[in-house]
Amino acid sequence: MMFRLTTSILTAVLLMPILLAADIAEAAEITAGQRAKVTEAAKGVLSRVMGEHVASRISLGVLPQVDGRDQYEYQSSPDLLSIRGSSVVAICRGVYDYLRAHHMGTVGWAGARLNIPDQWPDCSPIRGETPFKIRxxxxxxxxxxxxxxxxxxxxxxxxxxxxxxxxxxxxxxxxxxxxxxxxxxxxxxxxxxxxxxxxxxxxxxxxxxxxxxxxxxxxxxxxxxxxxxxxxxxxxxxxxxxxxxxxxxxxxxxxxxxxxxxxxxxxxxxxxxxxxxxxxxxxxxxxxxxxxxxxxxxxxxxxxxxxxxxxxxxxxxxxxxxxxxxxxxxxxxxxxxxxxxxxxxxxxxxxxxxxxxxxxxxxxxxxxxxxxxxxxxxxxPNDRLLVLDYANDYNPNWDDFSGFHGRSWVMGYVPNMGGKTPYCGKMNFYASQVAKTLQHSGKGNLVGFTISGEGLENNEVLYELMSDTAWSKQAVELGPWLKDYAKNRYQSDDPALAQAWQQLHQSVYSWFTPHPAFGWQKMKLGRGNVYRDPKFFRAVQTFLSVADQHAENANYRDDAVEMSAIVLSLHAEDYFAAIAHSVSLGDMAVADRAAKRGVELLLDADRLLQSHSLHRLDRWIDLARAHSTSDRQSDFYETNAKQIITTWGPPVNDYACRMWSGLIRDFYVPRIQKVIASRIQGEPFDRRAWEATWLQNPGVSKVAVYANPAVQAAELVERAMKQKVPRTKASKLDAVAYWAPNDLKKDTWVTLDLPVTTEQLKRMKGVRFVFTGGHHRLDIRSVALIADGQQVALDRHPGEAGDFHRNNKYDVALPAGMQVNNTIRLRAEVRTTKGVSSNGMILLVQ
Structure with missing residues (x-):
């Protein structure tokens, strides 16, 4: 040990002239006290992240900034890693870039998962510099x-x-x-x-x-x-x-x-x-x-x-x-x-x-x-205002507004609304947009970069990618970047893992919607707007094909159960859609079988996610309850914490839509079961009362974790992919919603309040009411489109859907130029006469 320590000190002394010569004049203006403060704070971060022993093998120094922008430089010999930077975060960023360049792991929201060897890989001096003063x-x-x-x-x-x-x-x-x-x-x-x-x-x-x-x-x-x-x-x-x-x-x-x-x-x-x-x-x-x-x-x-x-x-x-x-x-x-x-x-x-x-x-x-x-x-004044222009992936601003007329601004993204967990995001866009913006002649006083997701701890690959673009003037080459990402994340150069990430890039990470949600999260017996192209399923299967080899790796386990939960949840949507179709056609036996299998798939997903480091309701609740020693106050915090990710208000319902263990089995499954029972049995479901009761009941039910969740994930996905979903003759129609006897009142006008997905909204020119079975026709007198609580379109005229259809098309669409952030719903005024035996669907007019 003494010999090793002496060697490290000697190496540091030998390297000092090389590291400092180029910047000695500029660094002279940085006082010894300032240098000590920076290096001490950086050492604190590194000790917490990497452990004190590893941090003690790193020599830290200070560089000047470049026109107010951070930079770092690193080089290494087997016994010493030497890092200099212009700030604490520049030094830490330099260390992280070195670790990843040599495939030693990642630092994520689940913690630092690093595999650092006893000797550092040799490395000639490498310098990194950010184009932004602000990150x-x-x-x-x-x-x-x-x-x-x-x-x-x-x-x-x-x-x-x-x-x-x-x-x-x-x-x-x-x-x-x-x-x-x-x-x-x-x-x-x-x-x-x-x-x-x-x-x-x-x-x-x-x-x-x-x-x-x-x-x-x-x-x-x-x-x-x-x-x-x-x-x-x-x-x-x-x-x-x-x-x-x-x-x-x-x-x-x-x-x-x-x-x-x-x-x-x-x-x-x-x-x-x-x-x-x-x-x-x-x-x-x-x-x-x-x-x-x-x-x-x-x-x-x-x-x-x-x-x-x-x-x-x-x-x-x-x-x-x-x-x-x-x-x-x-x-x-x-x-x-x-x-x-x-x-x-x-x-x-x-x-x-x-x-x-x-x-x-x-x-x-x-x-x-x-x-x-x-x-x-x-x-x-130009330098006394800062605009956080963080939605360039949603709808870019700055070019339309003349680069904010000379005022300082930062460009960036809001890759997640509400903390939704399904995969989503255009990697090609994130990899290249910073470089394009920096090169734009109209960028004005661009001083910074931002990542501003509403809900963190999801889609972690995007945050790694976006963070890298903040430290480069050039676009990121995604092919080699993803290969390195997989090697760092799973500590393996298994080609199947690299191939899976290339497939994910070409499928689910080539697509963006601000509000990905499953249909069952919106109380809908049908599909939501989560990406479901077969290319995504093939990517997941490729990833899971090596579950036996990588099951013990924590990052692999988390990603395996997460990807599998998405696949199972998408298949559950298909079963729930089969329920709606079969009820409309009067086939209750098919509806019962579809309901049972759909719920099984969700509970399988829930149990898998109980092994995930982050995607668990108990973790969210524990954080809330930790803010008080009083049971009564802790119960209040728990209720409030559950409310923001579920009912929200109302009226901003089901906004966060998180695919979390505990939330699926305790909230989404019993609620969709109530919806299914209401549809099949024709009994009303008081959603508000049920949700209020759930919010006030503390705790999360228990579920046994799988002994080997990654391997189990592969088996569950294989089984789900092989099973056939019940089909009906109406299965290919694009149904926004359905009506059934329990939705109606005899001889009384009622309002159907129906959710619409953002994908349906993009295509919607109107809706058409189609009667599929029963003894009583449906009368319609108006259909309105409600966006963010406001009526934005209305078509009022008498229509009928029964043995004969008359004037059953209603023209409602989002006005040109309008953006919607929260809820989108259809409100239809309908009634039946002489009884409520009426089933049907409301089809999208494109």
Whole structure:
């Protein structure tokens, strides 16, 4: 041991002149104290990720930045790996790139899974450099769909993940409500008035953006205290690592009771989702009233007194919402808003940079155009505003808006909405888009990159790929990249694994939809919009063909059960579709058999996922319950945590759609069984009452894990692929929904509220009602298309579907240029006369 240590020191001394010679002049301005601080913090990250023994075999040094951008350099001999970087995250990124270049493993959300040899592979000097000053993570709602109940330990792990992947900025609104409550109390509001304005912890992102209030419960004093304590820990570690926080600012949303103190203030009720009653909609004051600036100043001073300096301040007043009606043109209102908001922020924090999310610009193109965007931004100096343009995979913004008129902006992606677990994403796009944007002459003041998924801990390959593009000016070559990825992830050069990933790239990872969900997750007896091309099934079969050889590898096990669960869930959809068809045709025996097999497939998927490191409901609940020692308060946190990933509100139902063990067997399976029973037996199902009961019942049922989940996954998939799904003569028709006797009331008009998938919406020109069996025709008088709680299309005329069909086609489609983010539904007014013996389907008109 002594000899080895001496050799390492000698090697370090010999390498120092080589490493430092080229940069000695520039590095001279970095003080010894600064160098020590950087290397000490980097060593802390590496020790936590790799272990102290491995970290002790790495020599760390400091490089200057290149025009404000990070760089690193590494080289190695058998006894010593030498890394220099311009920041803590640059050093950590350099280490991670070295590890992967030599196929030593990956650092993922399930932890660091590394296989580091006793001696380092020889490596000549390699230098890496990022084209971006800023590498940012998260959007506002990540703090609802991912982090609301994260603990100190989970945050510590995440910050190390960020450092190893080279990120230096994140959104961080933790404890914002605790600080804002102090401001409200100083103003004279009572705690009761404040509580009437709040939401539960998981719904706070939507509360901060002015979307909702009085949803999901309220916040306790213990919650505020725990969040302040958590924020101190998180900020301390962030500052140590060199990750800049984007702090939540005051955006004008206030408790309605503020009118008691300031009756002169004009308040505007927000409109986010039309399904929420006015009692759950916040109110907003615009910044032209002096109270806005006073609250902004009090809030930011209070925040900085508690937590220290804040530079980047997030203020979004119109995210996904209609503009308030002020009696003046929108451009005039927005110009004044931009000017006054910037003045309010800098009055409290003179060096602050106003930060806003660019999502609203692409989501609401009917509001945001070149004129309105310019009006909002033009009063703010170019370097004092940062636009987080994070939805380039959804609907690119920047080119349409002249690169945000010279203001600083970061480009990136929102690869996941709500934390949905099915695979999805265009790898070719992610591999090349950064390089294309950097080369574009109209990119303006592009300073950064962002990955801003709403729900993390899924589709991990995409986050590895996107992170790599943030450290290169060139497009990533996916062929060799995927080969290296497979070798690192599974610690094997098995050609079957590399082939499987190439097949996944050519199938499911060549496709994008913002909301992939299975039909059964939406209470639909039919297919959802999860990718199901046979090429994907072949990729999974290739991957599982080597399960015997790799079953003990943790990453292989996780991916095997995840891929298999997707396949089984897709097959379950086919069985559930067979139920709907057979009931419409009166064949209840086929419906019963299809129901049994569909449920079996889902329970098989659930049991497989119980062995997954991340995709489990018990893990989510344990994080929530850890925030209190009181059973009553822990039960509340659990209910709120379950609510955000299932019922949400309502009315934003089934948004997250997670394929998790425990969630499938305890929520989705019993709920779809109720739907099936209702369809077969003609009995009503009170969905709201059932869901409310489930939310209030704590705990997750137990299930035995498979002894060898990867091998079992292969067997279950092989069996599912061989089995035949019952077919009917109507199986090839594109049915949006079905009706049955239990949906109807004799001689009474009823409203059928029916989900529509995003894929169906893209093709929809209208719908047609087709009678398939029974004694009573269906009368129709109107069909409406509801998007995000608002009616966007309506066709009202009398129609019939029975032994004869008359005027049974209804023209409803999404208006051109409109984007939909949340729920899409059809609402049809129908009735039968003299009885309810009526079955049929509602077909898509394309």
């Amino acid at each position: 940012h993570c998260y959007n506002a709602v990540t703090f609802g769909y991912t982090t609301p109940y994260w603990t100190v330990e989970r945050w510590s792990q995440e910050l190390d993940w960020l450092a190893m992947h080279g990120y230096n900025m994140i959104l961080n609104p933790i404890a914002s409500e605790a600080i804002l409550e102090r401001v409200w109390l100083k103003m004279g509001l009572s705690r009761q008035e404040i509580e009437a304005y709040q939401t539960g912890p998981a719904h706070l992102p939507f509360h901060r953006m002015g979307c909702i209030r009085q949803v999901g419960g309220k916040l306790s004093a213990d919650w505020h205290q725990s969040q302040i304590k958590l924020q101190h820990h998180v900020l301390k570690r962030m500052r140590e690592i060199g990750i800049e926080p984007v702090v939540q600012g005051f955006a004008g949303f206030v408790p309605p009771a503020i009118k008691r103190i300031h009756p002169e203030i004009e308040l505007h009720t927000t409109h986010w989702n039309g399904g929420f009653p006015e009692s759950q909609r916040p109110v907003v004051m615009l910044p032209d009233h002096p109270v806005f600036a006073a609250i902004t100043k009090d809030y930011l001073i209070e925040w900085q007194n508690e937590f220290g300096e804040a530079k980047y301040i997030l203020v979004d007043s119109f995210n996904e919402m209609k503009l308030p009606k002020t009696g003046v043109p929108a451009t005039e209102m927005l110009a004044n808003y931009g000017k006054r908001t910037y003045e309010a922020i800098t009055a409290a924090a003179p060096d602050a940079i106003w930060t806003l999310q660019g999502w609203m610009f692409n989501y609401q193109r009917y509001i945001w155009n070149k004129d309105t965007v310019k009006a909002l931004l033009e009063s703010v």
